[in-house]
Amino acid sequence: MDDQMLNFEQRVKIRAQAVNLYYGTFQALRNVTMDIQECAITAIIGPSGCGKSTLLRLFNRMNDLIPGVRVEGKILLDSVPIYEKNTDVAALKKRVGMVFQKPNIFPMSVYDNIVFGPRHHGIKRTAELEGIMERSLRQVALWEEVKDNLKKPAFDLSPGQQQRLCIARALAVEPEVILMDESCSALDPESTMKIEELMHNLAQSYTIVIVTHNMEQAARVSDMTAFMMMEPDRAGVLVEYAPTSQIFTNPKDKRTEDYITGRFG
Numbered sequence: 001m002d003d004q005m006l007n008f009e010q011r012v013k014i015r016a017q018a019v020n021l022y023y024g025t026f027q028a029l030r031n032v033t034m035d036i037q038e039c040a041i042t043a044i045i046g047p048s049g050c051g052k053s054t055l056l057r058l059f060n061r062m063n064d065l066i067p068g069v070r071v072e073g074k075i076l077l078d079s080v081p082i083y084e085k086n087t088d089v090a091a092l093k094k095r096v097g098m099v100f101q102k103p104n105i106f107p108m109s110v111y112d113n114i115v116f117g118p119r120h121h122g123i124k125r126t127a128e129l130e131g132i133m134e135r136s137l138r139q140v141a142l143w144e145e146v147k148d149n150l151k152k153p154a155f156d157l158s159p160g161q162q163q164r165l166c167i168a169r170a171l172a173v174e175p176e177v178i179l180m181d182e183s184c185s186a187l188d189p190e191s192t193m194k195i196e197e198l199m200h201n202l203a204q205s206y207t208i209v210i211v212t213h214n215m216e217q218a219a220r221v222s223d224m225t226a227f228m229m230m231e232p233d234r235a236g237v238l239v240e241y242a243p244t245s246q247i248f249t250n251p252k253d254k255r256t257e258d259y260i261t262g263r264f265g
Ligand SMILES: Nc1ncnc2c1ncn2[C@@H]1O[C@H](COP(=O)(O)OP(=O)(O)OP(=O)(O)O)[C@@H](O)[C@H]1O
Pocket: 023, 026, 028, 046, 047, 048, 049, 050, 051, 052, 053, 054, 055, 066, 234, 236
């Protein structure tokens, strides 16, 4: 399916229009067109190597860091194209934050991890930084757990706490969109549950896009699901994109049905 424009009741936050992405001569994405709904959770699922992470990284130009990457088509954030010559990429990354698979804690204290971004963006007053820190840690339900150990190394936290700290760090710069690439896959079930709960709460104010291998997770947390797969030349395509309940109970494409019922992938 090449046209996945949807008629959302809510606003479109991100629009991908006929996007192709190449790593050198290898085409990793072909003709991807989709709208991401504002203040909703969108899950991208599909077999390994179909281009899920590549698509996610397009939304804040994270792929730019990879040598030899070429992008065709358009990505729009609030209707404004983000792959223009004059796009302020640092400002874009502030608006569209990212949380990775493994908690990428900085080797510094809990406090310094959180205020790193705000400081980078010019906030210097201690009272303001402390306010941001407390707000961000409360947003991820970590404040009560760490408030007495703010000056301790963040590495002392459990993996689940570290991942919530990474989400708090992303929130500290007041983004509008949060991209999460397999952000629970390194965590135990209890920590995963906490993060899923958190995603649900955050989706009231933020647009969230997740990549997950875990179909139960996609079914549990997301409002919309995009199913991708590879064509014979290994280029990733968007096969079907619809409300999550429809993808999991009444998919329109035979390939989606085969995937979600475990017949391939
Ligand atoms: N930096 C890179 N250079 C060259 N090829 C890459 C690069 N990153 C990814 N690829 C290739 O692009 C394709 C899509 O990769 P991507 O990681 O986006 O897929 P994915 O669906 O997220 O995979 P997985 O589920 O295994 O994480 C794969 O064929 C992969 O080998």
